[in-house]
Amino acid sequence: AQSVSQHNHHVILSEAASLELGCNYSYGGTVNLFWYVQYPGQHLQLLLKYFSGDPLVKGIKGFEAEFIKSKFSFNLRKPSVQWSDTAEYFCAVKAAYTGGFKTIFGAGTRLFVKA
Amino acid sequence: AAGVIQSPRHLIKEKRETATLKCYPIPRHDTVYWYQQGPGQDPQFLISFYEKMQSDKGSIPDRFSAQQFSDYHSELNMSSLELGDSALYFCASSFRLAGLNTGELFFGEGSRLTVL
Numbered sequence: 570a571q572s573v574s575q576h577n578h579h580v581i582l583s584e585a586a587s588l589e590l591g592c593n594y595s596y597g598g599t600v601n602l603f604w605y606v607q608y609p610g611q612h613l614q615l616l617l618k619y620f621s622g623d624p625l626v627k628g629i630k631g632f633e634a635e636f637i638k639s640k641f642s643f644n645l646r647k648p649s650v651q652w653s654d655t656a657e658y659f660c661a662v663k664a665a666y667t668g669g670f671k672t673i674f675g676a677g678t679r680l681f682v683k684a
Numbered sequence: 685a686a687g688v689i690q691s692p693r694h695l696i697k698e699k700r701e702t703a704t705l706k707c708y709p710i711p712r713h714d715t716v717y718w719y720q721q722g723p724g725q726d727p728q729f730l731i732s733f734y735e736k737m738q739s740d741k742g743s744i745p746d747r748f749s750a751q752q753f754s755d756y757h758s759e760l761n762m763s764s765l766e767l768g769d770s771a772l773y774f775c776a777s778s779f780r781l782a783g784l785n786t787g788e789l790f791f792g793e794g795s796r797l798t799v800l
């Protein structure tokens with residue numbers, strides 16, 4: 570079955586530190602990849618997405634992610650985090666299966682940025 | 685830009701009562717999804733509809749049902765509520781690009797259900 574793994578459940582960083590959140594998926598076919606962010610008390614919002622083309626995608630608020638097909642990975646990065654980046658980050662994968670497709674979410678990574 | 689609209693935003697019910705949540709997708713979005721997010725948990729897929737037909741089913745309890753109407757809005761009906769149903773219920777919608785669903789979901793702000 571398809572699955573999405575996020576390596577860290579909790580990450581604590583100081584402001585200006587660099588961030589990398591890991592995401593791996595298990596699916597051999599064509600995928601669309603997403604990172605969503607959920608700020609405290611809010612709904613999920615799209616950070617960035619990859620459909621095709623340049624495997625390095627840039628999203629909002631200085632985030633970027635790199636799709637490495639050989640590693641089935643789509644890690645999220647930001648060179649310098651801010652306190653306002655404190656949120657939960659979800660990696661998601663759209664994978665086709667017989668009869669349709671699913672968007673599968675990872676378990677999420679809670680990021681806490683210390684001011 | 686118009687977003688996904690959910691109502692009510694907050695709902696308090698007692699055990700064994702029923703509740704109905706509504707979702708209005710972004711205009712021209714043809715697919716609606718329901719997710720349940722318990723405290724400190726990731727969103728769990730419940731059910732989805734495409735063009736008013738159920739397109740996929742996840743971990744939706746038998747006590748719950750949902751449908752999509754001709755105007756594409758969707759309702760999630762929950763009966764015999766249990767304490768464990770307390771959660772944030774998200775609706776999301778998506779559209780097709782060149783005939784294919786990209787899988788990108790646009791989320792509403794959620795309906796917070798508290799069961800006492």
